[in-house]
Amino acid sequence: MLKFLTKSFLPKSLLGRSLMIVVMPLVLLQVIAGYIFYESHWRKVSLTLSRGVAGDIASVIELMRRENGKNNFNLIFQVPANHMGLSMSYSEGKILSDMQPTASGKMEETLAKALREATARSFTINSEKIDRHVVIDVQLSDGVLHVVTARKRLFSTTTYIFLLWMVGSSLALFAVATIFMRNQVKPIRRLAEAADEFGKGRDASKFKPEGATEVRQAAIAFIAMRERIQRHITQRTEMLAGVSHDLRTPLTRMKLQLELAPETSGLTNLRDDLSEMETMLSGYLDFAKGEGGEKQVLTNLSNMLNIVVSQARRKGGVIDLHVEGEINVHVRPKVFKRSLINLIDNAVRYAEHVSLRVGKRESFVDIIIDDDGPGIPEESREDVFKPFFRIEESRNLETGGVGLGLSIARDVVRGHGGEIILDTSPVGGLRARIRLPY
Ligand SMILES: Nc1ncnc2c1ncn2[C@@H]1O[C@H](COP(=O)(O)OP(=O)(O)OP(=O)(O)O)[C@@H](O)[C@H]1O
Ligand SMILES: [Mg+2]
Incomplete structure (x- = not known):
């Protein structure tokens, strides 16, 4: 009550x-x-x-x-x-x-x-x-x-004067309190805004601790946390890029040696494995490159989707695209495009018909990708986001992929403060929904 x-x-x-x-x-x-x-x-x-x-x-x-x-x-x-x-x-x-x-x-x-x-x-x-x-x-x-x-x-008549004084003085007090309070609340609001910006992957470096001791303390803690996370991301990216890059050299050497080796049946498998490894490594490198350094810019989402969709159509996908009005979002264009491509590629690869709808909601943009494929069973919906996890191994389909697509896509979308949610589409396939704050 x-x-x-x-x-x-x-x-x-x-x-x-x-x-x-x-x-x-x-x-x-x-x-x-x-x-x-x-x-x-x-x-x-x-x-x-x-x-x-x-x-x-x-x-x-x-x-x-x-x-x-x-x-x-x-x-x-x-x-x-x-x-x-x-x-x-x-x-x-x-x-x-x-x-x-x-x-x-x-x-x-x-x-x-x-x-x-x-x-x-x-x-x-x-x-x-x-x-x-x-x-x-x-x-x-x-x-x-x-x-x-x-x-x-x-x-x-002093009654009126007394009442007037009472109301007047309290109004004056209220005004003074409002001014003081607003100044006290401002640093808290700034901190909240900075945390929000950082969560959406935007630069909030202008933020400085100010205000009352407790607020200042929280702000200092936030800045320290932000630096720690940034350091962590940089380290991870650098390591990923380093490992991928370093592995490439021996890989190229191995490919060369294979070319020179006499043709036998066993070597074909080896060659396939090597080229798969190469795809994986270049995927890692792309991801590492994209994550490092790219700045967010205001991007026209329908333009970006049109490009991605027409590329996918050229590869044979049947895609129906519908964008509600003009939608502009702050994203890192290269990596965000990558995650869109990953989701659309999946839909095209595992299904026949794909429907893509984009709409603006209260505080976020919704990108919904529906397909009519086999979908993903509910118990695997978390696993498919894990690197190298593929259902195809058990489904035993000839769909060549590494199993990195969804992990990269989710990483990117989360880096923008958003989320990818998997569900069942109205036609029984998979519904992938990107929820992006703006
Ligand atoms: N639209 C979809 N319909 C059915 N299954 C899907 C769909 N999208 C993804 N999956 C399943 O989730 C798994 C993981 O997808 P993910 O995109 O991460 O890897 P991949 O497509 O196998 O390989 P990659 O994208 O790295 O080339 C896929 O192997 C597939 O089993
Ligand atoms: Mg994929």
């Missing part, structure tokens, strides 16, 4: 989350402070103010009662007009028809309460008749007393 709540309500980004951690207590504090202020302080202040006005009115009524009989209250009314901010008049013989306060609101309720306490007479309150003033009519025994007072006498 809690997990669900945090998952659905918490912002996804680190910046969002940290800002929420800062802002939540702030908002909570403000709400509590505002509530306490409103509920106790403001109410008390308003009641005190209303009691003041009600008391003033009550004292005037008391004075009028003492003047009883003369019915000329102008002299009395001068006092509230001059000293209390209350302008009063008297309508003799009038009776208040409406007994209820006309307007209802917090201020009016408070005032009504105070008036009830102070005068014990019926009255009406109207705060809308005159702008920023309140009109109070009080029923006396033989007439109605009209009182007009400024709202200011009943209402504490």
Whole structure:
């Protein structure tokens, strides 16, 4: 439950989350402070103010009662007009028809309460008749007393100012927190981007450790790891190239000697073995050459596929190619082309009809190669990626291959941050899917 709540309500980004951690207590504090202020302080202040006005009115009524009989209250009314901010008049013989306060609101309720306490007479309150003033009519025994007072006498405007300050200051705090937090999050984002770039086989050498100690530590560890992996790859490539290259010389010598030897049946097999070894070695060399040094460039995938497919067609493959729109990806063109050729060659070699579809998905490009051949049984789908692994040995087909094609293809695609997934095609053959991030 809690997990669900945090998952659905918490912002996804680190910046969002940290800002929420800062802002939540702030908002909570403000709400509590505002509530306490409103509920106790403001109410008390308003009641005190209303009691003041009600008391003033009550004292005037008391004075009028003492003047009883003369019915000329102008002299009395001068006092509230001059000293209390209350302008009063008297309508003799009038009776208040409406007994209820006309307007209802917090201020009016408070005032009504105070008036009830102070005068014990019926009255009406109207705060809308005159702008920023309140009109109070009080029923006396033989007439109605009209009182007009400024709202200011009943209402504490500091409330608004206080609230404004509260909201304003928290907004300012939020802005400052956003700026600071963004600067803290930036190095983490840069690290994530660098790791992502490196995973996709792109150059991320511009990356430098920065930010808080922990982030810096992670960045330094990442750089060390990257160098280790790069060293490892270079070493492997160099060794592969060295061994292949060095083996070539004795191999050529052996071939020469074979040419000179007298023709017997046993030698033909030897010759075949030697030429197979040569193919393998040149495959290794090609791979080693490609892996070393080639830079990623933005490549038009449909152009590349058109070239590869037309080459395969020339060799007799029946291929149906379909590319959705124009797709450009960052790849090392030579090696990536190699892995495409390997997959398409396999399909052409082991099947009759091949369908090739390419489409852009959310964050990756999908290259799907379907064929109608025998396919690869599920339990061998991992093994076929191993160097020199061939099902044909048990299938006993005359399909000459070394068993390096898929291993090279997977190595290359993984080097681009992608993956090759083997599956069953809709027509029962093999479906090879290259998933390439971009
Ligand atoms: N499209 C396919 N249909 C059926 N089997 C396949 C297909 N692609 C590959 N295989 C099987 O997987 C094995 C490994 O393929 P891989 O491309 O690595 O080697 P290869 O094709 O035998 O030799 P190479 O490609 O090095 O010349 C193949 O020997 C074959 O048995
Ligand atoms: Mg192959």
